Amino acid sequence: MIPNQDVEITKDLIAEHGINDEEYAKILELLGREPSYTELGIFSAMWNEHCSYKSSKLWLKTLPTTGERVIHGPGENAGVVDIGDGQAVVFKMESHNHPSYIEPYQGAATGVGGILRDVFTMGARPIAAMNALRFGAPSHEKTRHLVSGVVEGVGGYGNSFGVPTVGGEVEFDPRYNGNILVNAFAAGLADADKIFLCAAKGVGLPIVYLGAKTGRDGVGGATMASAEFGDDIEEKRPTVQVGDPFTEKCLLEACLELMQTGAVIAIQDMGAAGLTCSAVEMGAQGNLGVELYLDDVPTREENMSAYEMMLSESQERMLMVLDPDKEDVAKAIFEKWELDFAIVGKTTDDLRFRVIHGGTEVANMPIKELGDEAPEYDRPRSEYPAPPALGDIPSGIDANQALLTLVGNENGASRRWVWEQYDTLIQGNSVQIPGGDAGVVRVEGADGKKALAFSVDVTPRYCEANPREGGKQAVAECWRNLSAVGALPLASTDNLNFGNPEKPEIMEQFAQSILGIGDACRALDFPIVSGNVSLYNETNGIGILPTPAIGGVGLMADWSKMMTLDFKNEGDVILLIGKNGSHLGQSALLRDVVGRIEGDAPEVDLDEEAKNGAFVRGLIDDELLTASHDLSDGGLAVALAEMSIKGNLGATVEATSDVETLFGEDQARYCITANSANIDSIKARAKDLGVTISELGTVGGDTLKIGDAISLKIDEIRAAHESWFPDFMAQEAAE
Amino acid sequence: MKSAVILFPGLNRDRDMLAALEKITGHKPHAIWHGDAELPKVDLVVVPGGFSYGDYLRAGAIAARSPALAEVKKHADAGGLTLGVCNGFQILTEAGLLPGALMRNRDLKFLCKTIHLKAENTTSAFTNQYAEQPVFPCPIAHHDGNYTIDPDGLKQLQDNDQIAFRYCDADGNVTQAANPNGSIDDIAGILNAKGNVLGMMPHPENLIEKAHGGNEGRFIVESLVEAVA
Numbered sequence: 016m017i018p019n020q021d022v023e024i025t026k027d028l029i030a031e032h033g034i035n036d037e038e039y040a041k042i043l044e045l046l047g048r049e050p051s052y053t054e055l056g057i058f059s060a061m062w063n064e065h066c067s068y069k070s071s072k073l074w075l076k077t078l079p080t081t082g083e084r085v086i087h088g089p090g091e092n093a094g095v096v097d098i099g100d101g102q103a104v105v106f107k108m109e110s111h112n113h114p115s116y117i118e119p120y121q122g123a124a125t126g127v128g129g130i131l132r133d134v135f136t137m138g139a140r141p142i143a144a145m146n147a148l149r150f151g152a153p154s155h156e157k158t159r160h161l162v163s164g165v166v167e168g169v170g171g172y173g174n175s176f177g178v179p180t181v182g183g184e185v186e187f188d189p190r191y192n193g194n195i196l197v198n199a200f201a202a203g204l205a206d207a208d209k210i211f212l213c214a215a216k217g218v219g220l221p222i223v224y225l226g227a228k229t230g231r232d233g234v235g236g237a238t239m240a241s242a243e244f245g246d247d248i249e250e251k252r253p254t255v256q257v258g259d260p261f262t263e264k265c266l267l268e269a270c271l272e273l274m275q276t277g278a279v280i281a282i283q284d285m286g287a288a289g290l291t292c293s294a295v296e297m298g299a300q301g302n303l304g305v306e307l308y309l310d311d312v313p314t315r316e317e318n319m320s321a322y323e324m325m326l327s328e329s330q331e332r333m334l335m336v337l338d339p340d341k342e343d344v345a346k347a348i349f350e351k352w353e354l355d356f357a358i359v360g361k362t363t364d365d366l367r368f369r370v371i372h373g374g375t376e377v378a379n380m381p382i383k384e385l386g387d388e389a390p391e392y393d394r395p396r397s398e399y400p401a402p403p404a405l406g407d408i409p410s411g412i413d414a415n416q417a418l419l420t421l422v423g424n425e426n427g428a429s430r431r432w433v434w435e436q437y438d439t440l441i442q443g444n445s446v447q448i449p450g451g452d453a454g455v456v457r458v459e460g461a462d463g464k465k466a467l468a469f470s471v472d473v474t475p476r477y478c479e480a481n482p483r484e485g486g487k488q489a490v491a492e493c494w495r496n497l498s499a500v501g502a503l504p505l506a507s508t509d510n511l512n513f514g515n516p517e518k519p520e521i522m523e524q525f526a527q528s529i530l531g532i533g534d535a536c537r538a539l540d541f542p543i544v545s546g547n548v549s550l551y552n553e554t555n556g557i558g559i560l561p562t563p564a565i566g567g568v569g570l571m572a573d574w575s576k577m578m579t580l581d582f583k584n585e586g587d588v589i590l591l592i593g594k595n596g597s598h599l600g601q602s603a604l605l606r607d608v609v610g611r612i613e614g615d616a617p618e619v620d621l622d623e624e625a626k627n628g629a630f631v632r633g634l635i636d637d638e639l640l641t642a643s644h645d646l647s648d649g650g651l652a653v654a655l656a657e658m659s660i661k662g663n664l665g666a667t668v669e670a671t672s673d674v675e676t677l678f679g680e681d682q683a684r685y686c687i688t689a690n691s692a693n694i695d696s697i698k699a700r701a702k703d704l705g706v707t708i709s710e711l712g713t714v715g716g717d718t719l720k721i722g723d724a725i726s727l728k729i730d731e732i733r734a735a736h737e738s739w740f741p742d743f744m745a746q747e748a749a750e
Numbered sequence: 751m752k753s754a755v756i757l758f759p760g761l762n763r764d765r766d767m768l769a770a771l772e773k774i775t776g777h778k779p780h781a782i783w784h785g786d787a788e789l790p791k792v793d794l795v796v797v798p799g800g801f802s803y804g805d806y807l808r809a810g811a812i813a814a815r816s817p818a819l820a821e822v823k824k825h826a827d828a829g830g831l832t833l834g835v836c837n838g839f840q841i842l843t844e845a846g847l848l849p850g851a852l853m854r855n856r857d858l859k860f861l862c863k864t865i866h867l868k869a870e871n872t873t874s875a876f877t878n879q880y881a882e883q884p885v886f887p888c889p890i891a892h893h894d895g896n897y898t899i900d901p902d903g904l905k906q907l908q909d910n911d912q913i914a915f916r917y918c919d920a921d922g923n924v925t926q927a928a929n930p931n932g933s934i935d936d937i938a939g940i941l942n943a944k945g946n947v948l949g950m951m952p953h954p955e956n957l958i959e960k961a962h963g964g965n966e967g968r969f970i971v972e973s974l975v976e977a978v979a
Contacts, residue, residue, distance in 0.1 A: 171860070174860055174862075174891070174893075176762070177762025177763070177800065260801070261759070261801060261804025261805075264762060265759050265760070351785070435861055435862055436860050437860075437862060438860070438862045440889050440891060440953070440956050441766065441956075442765065443955065443956050443961075443962065444961065575960070
């Protein structure tokens with residue numbers, strides 16, 4: 016008997032699958048009959064928010080996705096961008112938020128595994144990883160446990176797989192108390208003419224299953240990721256997958272070996288909604304039908320139903336269409352790496368998705384409507400409320416104390432505790448590791464000089480105050496971080512984390528953020544080539560801060576010219592690129608020192624951003640600088656403090672001592688240093704290009720002095736900066 | 751100098767090691783898949799780092815019992831030079847080619863950072879090029895690097911000059927504070943009694959050129975070149 020075949024399709028069952036009345040009516044119309052239980056599961060898996068992008072597609076279409084260097088934009092497993100010499104960088108970012116809250120280690124680990132698979136599925140060897148993590152307030156009872164588990168999970172998977180983690184973000188805010196964010200980025204290197212895609216080609220060709228066996232883990236995971244959390248969260252633990260980086264490493268090597276042989280016609284990894292999503296995408300994108308024989312699927316549990324097999328999210332699995340003439344070559348490679356493989360289906364010419372189990376057809380559905388013609392909504396939006404006006408800033412703020420707070424609290428302190436748990440050095444190409452503006456990795460197979468730079472950024476409090484400017488700012492800061500190390504920003508990926516899109520205010524927030532991202536990507540020639548949307552990040556009705564994380568990739572012709580942020584030499588001159596600080600709305604100072612969250616987000620002048628970035632890159636390329644750092648949270652004072660700590664050198668800066676100058680978060684700004692002999696030519700270049708530049712002071716001594724407001728020993732600033740994270744995490748052991 | 755690198759599924763610093771050996775010696779090393787029983791005739795056999803067989807059971811335990819390791823053992827028993835780095839060190843201890851064992855790091859966390867090493871023995875086949883500059887910064891990346899051995903075994907290592915490297919601070923002071931993983935006697939790498947097998951947790955293969963911020967890792971292979979010349 017086939018399990019579950021006689022399940023009655025009730026109203027409750029339909030609702031449990033996240034399918035609304037309108038969608039169910041569409042299902043009845045498409046099938047011309049009531050769906051089977053398995054079919055209901057398949058519809059639910061394909062039409063949920065996570066897989067179908069039904070609420071977001073309309074807005075995603077407004078983003079710029081093409082460019083001179085873009086080989087493949089969104090729609091594939093990852094974006095592909097030309098980096099010259101016949102090489103391409105393949106990259107994407109993806110969320111694993113809901114699973115990581117329920118089971119932090121496995122949730123984070125499989126998030127990393129999933130994004131790595133997206134990259135090597137396209138024929139690229141992963142060369143860099145990053146992650147953007149957001150947790151609740153440090154005082155929240157779950158935070159420490161979640162930080163510990165997520166960081167260990169990210170490291171556990173990435174370290175074992177063997178990819179260097181070169182960048183990332185960690186942020187704490189009470190708005191993530193019930194819904195943390197785990198966004199994982201991966202980039203790989205491929206030959207530009209050997210990119211593998213998921214669209215099946217050719218009728219009657221075998222569909223091959225490769226990798227780990229299928230179990231019951233993760234059944235319904237994508238549907239879970241498309242709903243808000245309630246108090247029943249503990250019951251959702253079985254929907255979290257379990258990762259096995261060892262199998263994934265074997266899968267990587269086997270896939271890359273197999274791709275060399277020319278046997279692979281199409282390939283798709285099994286991520287969200289597992290076998291269902293991968294098989295449907297292969298067929299739908301290739302305009303072919305697919306027939307699957309579930310009795311041939313390798314399973315690790317007995318008596319699995321068709322429903323479970325189709326919705327399992329067991330990790331480390333691939334589906335491919337192979338050239339039948341090269342089946343023996345393929346088999347030898349799978350056996351060498353001791354991976355399960357089986358022919359589990361074939362392509363057909365009838366555009367139907369058929370699933371056969373125990374000799375019975377358990378699903379027969381139109382493949383296009385499941386896949387690329389899934390429902391799409393223009394969800395209602397309402398006017399977005401303006402943030403509370405910025406009140407008077409209290410006089411008498413102790414700037415020394417404020418600086419120590421901003422570099423030493425949960426959001427300003429060093430993330431060393433986190434990134435020292437990640438292998439940042441494996442592959443031997445990491446020329447800049449976390450702790451700077453961007454991670455930089457040397458590119459193998461070229462002239463030995465070429466390198467890629469990576470950064471991931473977003474300032475959620477800006478997005479909440481002003482979604483359009485916040486969206487712009489996320490892109491601008493990422494672009495600026497790449498420029499600050501001397502890399503030409505090439506392209507980006509977005510990971511859009513928002514609350515419930517069925518609330519008109521959230522939908523407006525989402526739409527405005529995307530419009531802002533689009534504005535900035537167009538102005539900065541920084542197309543979005545891949546991405547992921549994570550909605551319904553709410554618990555018991557409270558949404559997260561809007562968090563559209565932007566991951567960017569930049570190209571550097573010669574890594575030996577790369578800039579770092581640490582002060583290098585006594586006597587170097589410090590310069591500010593961009594205007595003097597003035598904007599305190601939504602600033603870190605206002606939130607963390609004054610204790611108020613008010614005002615508008617800083618305005619992003621994209622022309623100025625483009626001009627200043629190009630100016631800094633030019634100086635770096637001509638080897639005129641000794642250090643460079645972008646200005647962001649905490650403004651000028653925090654940037655100078657970071658440059659001092661890392662370089663173990665102080666500075667004397669003659670700035671006016673008002674809090675706006677010290678801590679304002681105006682955009683499009685960099686702090687640079689140069690040998691005094693180069694200052695005149697740097698200033699002359701700035702004048703020619705119309706770039707605002709001002710001389711701030713000189714590097715030297717063991718104290719950071721800014722005007723008459725700040726005078727702190729480097730050791731004292733460092734102690735504040737380095738101690739918060741280890742101290743906070745050590746309390747776990749003490750409890 | 752001819753070399754071979756043994757490959758097990760799950761290793762991941764194999765490519766780093768192959769590249770480093772080629773850059774230092776000018777010769778492409780043999781890459782030997784564990785299933786291929788024959789070991790070519792070479793001067794040096796290297797077991798590189800990573801997570802062989804996922805570190806399931808215990809780090810290095812499964813690889814140590816493979817037919818390929820029996821071949822490595824034959825090579826070492828015949829006096830052949832053998833180097834195990836990180837997971838390779840764990841495999842060599844599991845296989846009995848080196849005494850002692852590697853346990854979880856003191857803080858129970860994976861740790862990747864640049865620490866300082868002091869070459870304590872500067873006369874062995876592996877370390878003779880460190881005499882002039884015994885203290886150097888070197889990267890580590892491991893979860894199970896906490897070396898331990900029984901008191902008699904430790905005394906033997908000390909008396910027989912088998913401690914190749916210890917963790918130290920930038921000035922060369924060997925202290926517990928400078929020891930990243932809590933290893934006994936601050937040990938980072940050891941030699942066997944005959945001096946032809948070296949196991950170490952740090953990664954000299956990630957310290958061979960300007961892009962790595964230093965080239966002191968080369969000295970191990972350069973010592974060997976000197977020794978076999």
